[in-house]
Amino acid sequence: MAEFNIFEHEYVPEHYLVDREEEKAILKQLNLTKDQLPRIKKTDAAIVALETITGEIEPGRIIKIVRRSRTAGVFVAYRVVVV
């Protein structure tokens, strides 16, 4: 496994695994179906790193990404994990 935690790097935004119960509320709020969300690969370095905390993340789960934005200060985005 990697020597250091990539989330400690300043250019890597915060990633959170969304609880299954919360998913519905978020999709409703965004007016979306799951397949309309932007995607993130299960093999993405951030997901791999997140898995060391949360355990295996199956495809279909939603990831909440909080990042600094040049225009909006802090911005929250969601992605769905795909194979």
Add this chain to the structure above:
Amino acid sequence: MQRIGVSKRIGNIKFAILSPDEIRRMSAVKVISADTYDDDGYPIDRGLMDTRMGVIEPGLRCKTCNGRVDECPGHFGHIDLAMPVIHIGYVKEIKKFLQHTCSICGRVLLSEDEIRMVTEMKTRHEVFGERADFVSLLRALRIEPRQICPHCKAEQKKITLDKPTTFRENGVKITPKDIRDRLERIPTEDLAILGMNPETARPEWLVLTALPVPPVTVRPSITLESGDRSEDDLTHKLVDVLRINQRLRENRDIGAPQLIVEDLWELLQYHVTTYFDNQTSGIPPARHRSGRPLKTLVQRLKGKEGRFRSNLSGKRVNFSARTVISPDPNLGITEVGVPEEAARELTVPLYVTTFNVEVAKEFVSRGPNPQNVDGKYVPGANYVISPEGRRIKITEKNKANLLEQVGPGWIVERQLMDGDICLFNRQPSLHRMSMLCHEVRVMPHKTFRFNLCLCPPYNADFDGDEMNLHVMQSEEARAEAKILMRTHEHILSPRFGAPIIGPIHDHITGSFLLTYKNPQFTREDVNFIFMRMPETPIPAPDVEKGGEIWYGKSLFSIVLPPDLNLTFKASICQKCDECRKEKCDIDAYVKIKDGKLVCGAIDGKGIAVGKGKILDKIARDYGTLAAKEFLEKVTRLAIGVITLRGFTTGISDEDIPEDAKNEIRKVLENGKKEVNDLVSKYLNGTLELLPGRSLEETLEVEVMRVLGKARDEAGKIAGKYLGIGNSAVLMAKSGARGNMLNLTQMSAALGQQAVRGERLFRGYYMRTLPHFKKGDLGAEARGFVESSYKSGLKPTEYFFHSMGGRESLVDTAVRTSRSGYMQRRLINALEDLKVMEDRSVRNTAGTIIQFRYGEDGVDPGRSVQGNAIDAVDMFVELLGGKEKKTLEELGEIETGALNYGEVDRDILFAEEDLEIEEEEGEEEYEEYEEESEREGD
């Protein structure tokens, strides 16, 4: 939100190679005859026009599907080739297969270990979605090509390709038949590693034994007026293939000499190759009888006139017009002048109801060619459409009849008239302001005309530019265009959050002349100026005693909103260390109080496109309609003033007295001397090194500095004699056109010419030109031009200037081509994205691209240079009268349009350089594009 738009999803796309079997299976007919039609004009059975491949003539029925012309989609046929030939599109692949497989056993030329290594690496690449090409994999693993087959120990010979289609083994030709046999021997297990999917293809299919014949609908023949039939280029080519195929078969079957058979075989290869691509390098293109090269399969698809760019990416439309453009300052910025001839051709559908039936009948009764009344255009009508959808042309004959029939439910296509809504466009449509909504004004003469303020958004000038006009046909389209695309809705550009529609050139000169140092105008003058703005009443004179007098500043104030407050520094400001504000010597401190211009001259910084603070403030705070009115008024006022005074510039504007010339000569002489000193210091090693530079670099840097300073000084001397009374200087200083460097180069000296930012050094051995000594490092020998454009250049100087000029020319050509290509790719990627009601950005499938537009949801067209609001401006405005004190507290910040439109070095006009040789750029763009398409797609 309801999911709309996605009725079917593409699961996956599979690309494969047609096998000879498949070609025969999908074939409706085996074509054997090279003839097309018999003497009665009926398609010959088993010929190239066989009706089993579809029909193109009305009345006939397809023998395969029994469909008529519009019903039958067309069906493929095939030709059985007497001898196999190479498919020109797969030559590269064939070469790869031959080079990397054993000529005897067909196995890939790798040991089992190596096969395992390559396979593993390949899968690793594919996990990351990267393509893994066999050759590059070998290179990555440092596997050398083998001379001996590891499987059967057979020695391998060297395979070479003689372009385009001849393969040789140790220099001896291998026939396509041998090649096919060899490819057949490659075992299926070895295909994957070589980059071929064994489930969809076999390598021997790359060598053709059967040729598909496209349906006749793909290559229709046309009947000329003379009654002769003219065949499509593809048919011509297929005729050639069939003919040679036939002869080849006969000669082979009767056992003709090997030489003859081989010649025919080569000929067949040539015809099949040119059938696919008639621009194959290395062979002459097949020509029509007239000498014109044939347009075969590849030519149908490739390039600007090809299927993709011409038919799929671009489409032609009705109700549109194109003609040359010319300026008309008397038109409003929302109008467009349309020539009568065009207006009579373009129509708007009028849906007849009980309310407008009389109006509709009036149009019909006028017919397609009504007489103008008192020289005024009268719109008529060209067609009517009956409720059943029948389109009837209105003629003198059927007019009376139609008049009786027309009633509710009919549509009258009336001619264009004043006030109609249309779209106006100039290519290249690089941003949304390239296509705006205008109101029609039908006018005499043959050009489209529009207000000069619209030149920047369209990037138009009048040196022969043409533009397009589209007339909308539905109420919805008109409403949408009127709300979203009106010209004044686009005064502020989303590109840089500053005005892009606005005064240019003479407008700026005019308003500068009106306001600079507050000139006086008499009643006569004012009448002349206001003559062209009839809707604006003439104000009361500023002085009435002893003759009426108007001041320029108060005349300008008329066009300002009454409650406008604004302070800024004009373009002419010299940025003195301490600004004297209202008491500025050169009238550069602009202050507008309650809609009155108190002090300062209105120049580029005030109103010009891209930087005009007044315009920006009005567009933002008073709305787009107010901005439109301001623009129309201020430009008419400026044009009035400049017409009244008269304004011209010529070569004599660059005249400077003899004294000045001498002075300049002395400065340049000193500069050159200084350079010589530097050179001798360099030669005897006493030149002091600059940190981080070599001796040579130090010399160059120092010389450039010295000569740059000399040119600037020369310019300053010239500038001393060129005052604001000089038209060229006035334009440069006020920001109307040109800059002081242009003037320096015209009147004083051109200065150092450079290529890649360095002094010139290329040319002859150790010198630039034979006019100089070898190793001469002096100013003149390395491209310093001491002459001015006005005085004329010496021969050597002229040559150096051309060297420097070439670089900028090449740069612009490359830049336009690159940015054009990038633009196209970007637009293709972004064209169907839109901002939804919930402010998210989505594509047509409803997939999220951005959860909120730009993440902050700010419309850049309404932003203050990208910021949502201008806090300082709001703050100042809230404090109102206490403005002055507030300002001091804020620490010397300009009020009002704080940094509004402050665009870093005229983004707009940086493009002006590009105007040189636009054509050249486009040509190279073409090349670049083709290049990239070959590489990328």
